[in-house]
Amino acid sequence: MTQLTTCLSPQLLPLHQIQDKIVVVVDILRATSSMVTAFAYNVESVTPVPTLADCRLFKNEGFVTAGERGGQKVEGFDLGNSPFDFMNHELQGRHLAFTTTNGSQAIVLASEAKQVLIGSFLNLSATAGYLMAQKSPVLILCAGWKGNFNIEDTLYAGALAQKLETTFEISDDASLAAITLYNGVAGHMKEFLGKSSHAKRLAGFKNQKDLEFCLKRDQFGFNVVLQNTRLLKLDPST
Numbered sequence: 001m002t003q004l005t006t007c008l009s010p011q012l013l014p015l016h017q018i019q020d021k022i023v024v025v026v027d028i029l030r031a032t033s034s035m036v037t038a039f040a041y042n043v044e045s046v047t048p049v050p051t052l053a054d055c056r057l058f059k060n061e062g063f064v065t066a067g068e069r070g071g072q073k074v075e076g077f078d079l080g081n082s083p084f085d086f087m088n089h090e091l092q093g094r095h096l097a098f099t100t101t102n103g104s105q106a107i108v109l110a111s112e113a114k115q116v117l118i119g120s121f122l123n124l125s126a127t128a129g130y131l132m133a134q135k136s137p138v139l140i141l142c143a144g145w146k147g148n149f150n151i152e153d154t155l156y157a158g159a160l161a162q163k164l165e166t167t168f169e170i171s172d173d174a175s176l177a178a179i180t181l182y183n184g185v186a187g188h189m190k191e192f193l194g195k196s197s198h199a200k201r202l203a204g205f206k207n208q209k210d211l212e213f214c215l216k217r218d219q220f221g222f223n224v225v226l227q228n229t230r231l232l233k234l235d236p237s238t
Ligand code: MLT
Pocket: 027, 029, 030, 031, 032, 068, 070, 071, 072, 081, 100, 101, 102, 103, 104
């Protein structure tokens, strides 16, 4: 059986060999949830950019600049990193340059992989379905927070791994722990996550609705994939 494994922090990524794997990068709060939402509103592409300075340069090329530092919108950027910022039909056909504290960095780190997919609860079943149809080993990469483990990305890893339990061999401790955590709190994720450090950070900005939205399962039925340096909506026929 093909293997599925989990990497609980980008700091642990050097321990994994990713060239032959599909890597699913997840930053539930909020980067990858916001990116998937942007594609639901038909943006043409999202370019993940590691630094603020580089992201600003994209503005001169007609890109929409989006992102955050410390969870807050960056001065001079067009949009922040709330999924609600991307629920705007005027973004249809636009190219976005996106920089965040953890999520966009993790995507760039994973770019050596055979393929990079963007993970979120919002399109969980679509991602599971796509991975089931492939014959490739999978690594779920949790973006975490500044190199540290976080609960929300681990919960997603557990939810995705649990959906793939009968298709993939799952025997690494990180995936087994993630599945156990997810199974324990799946019915009350919002309450459980309220105790997490990033949820408290967002609550400090009086932001509760982002957490609620990012935990909604299966709002969208498509996948998002990295192609060279840009994220694109995956053509369902591929
Ligand atoms: C990140 O990439 O660290 C985040 O998505 C942080 C946030 O804006 O919530």
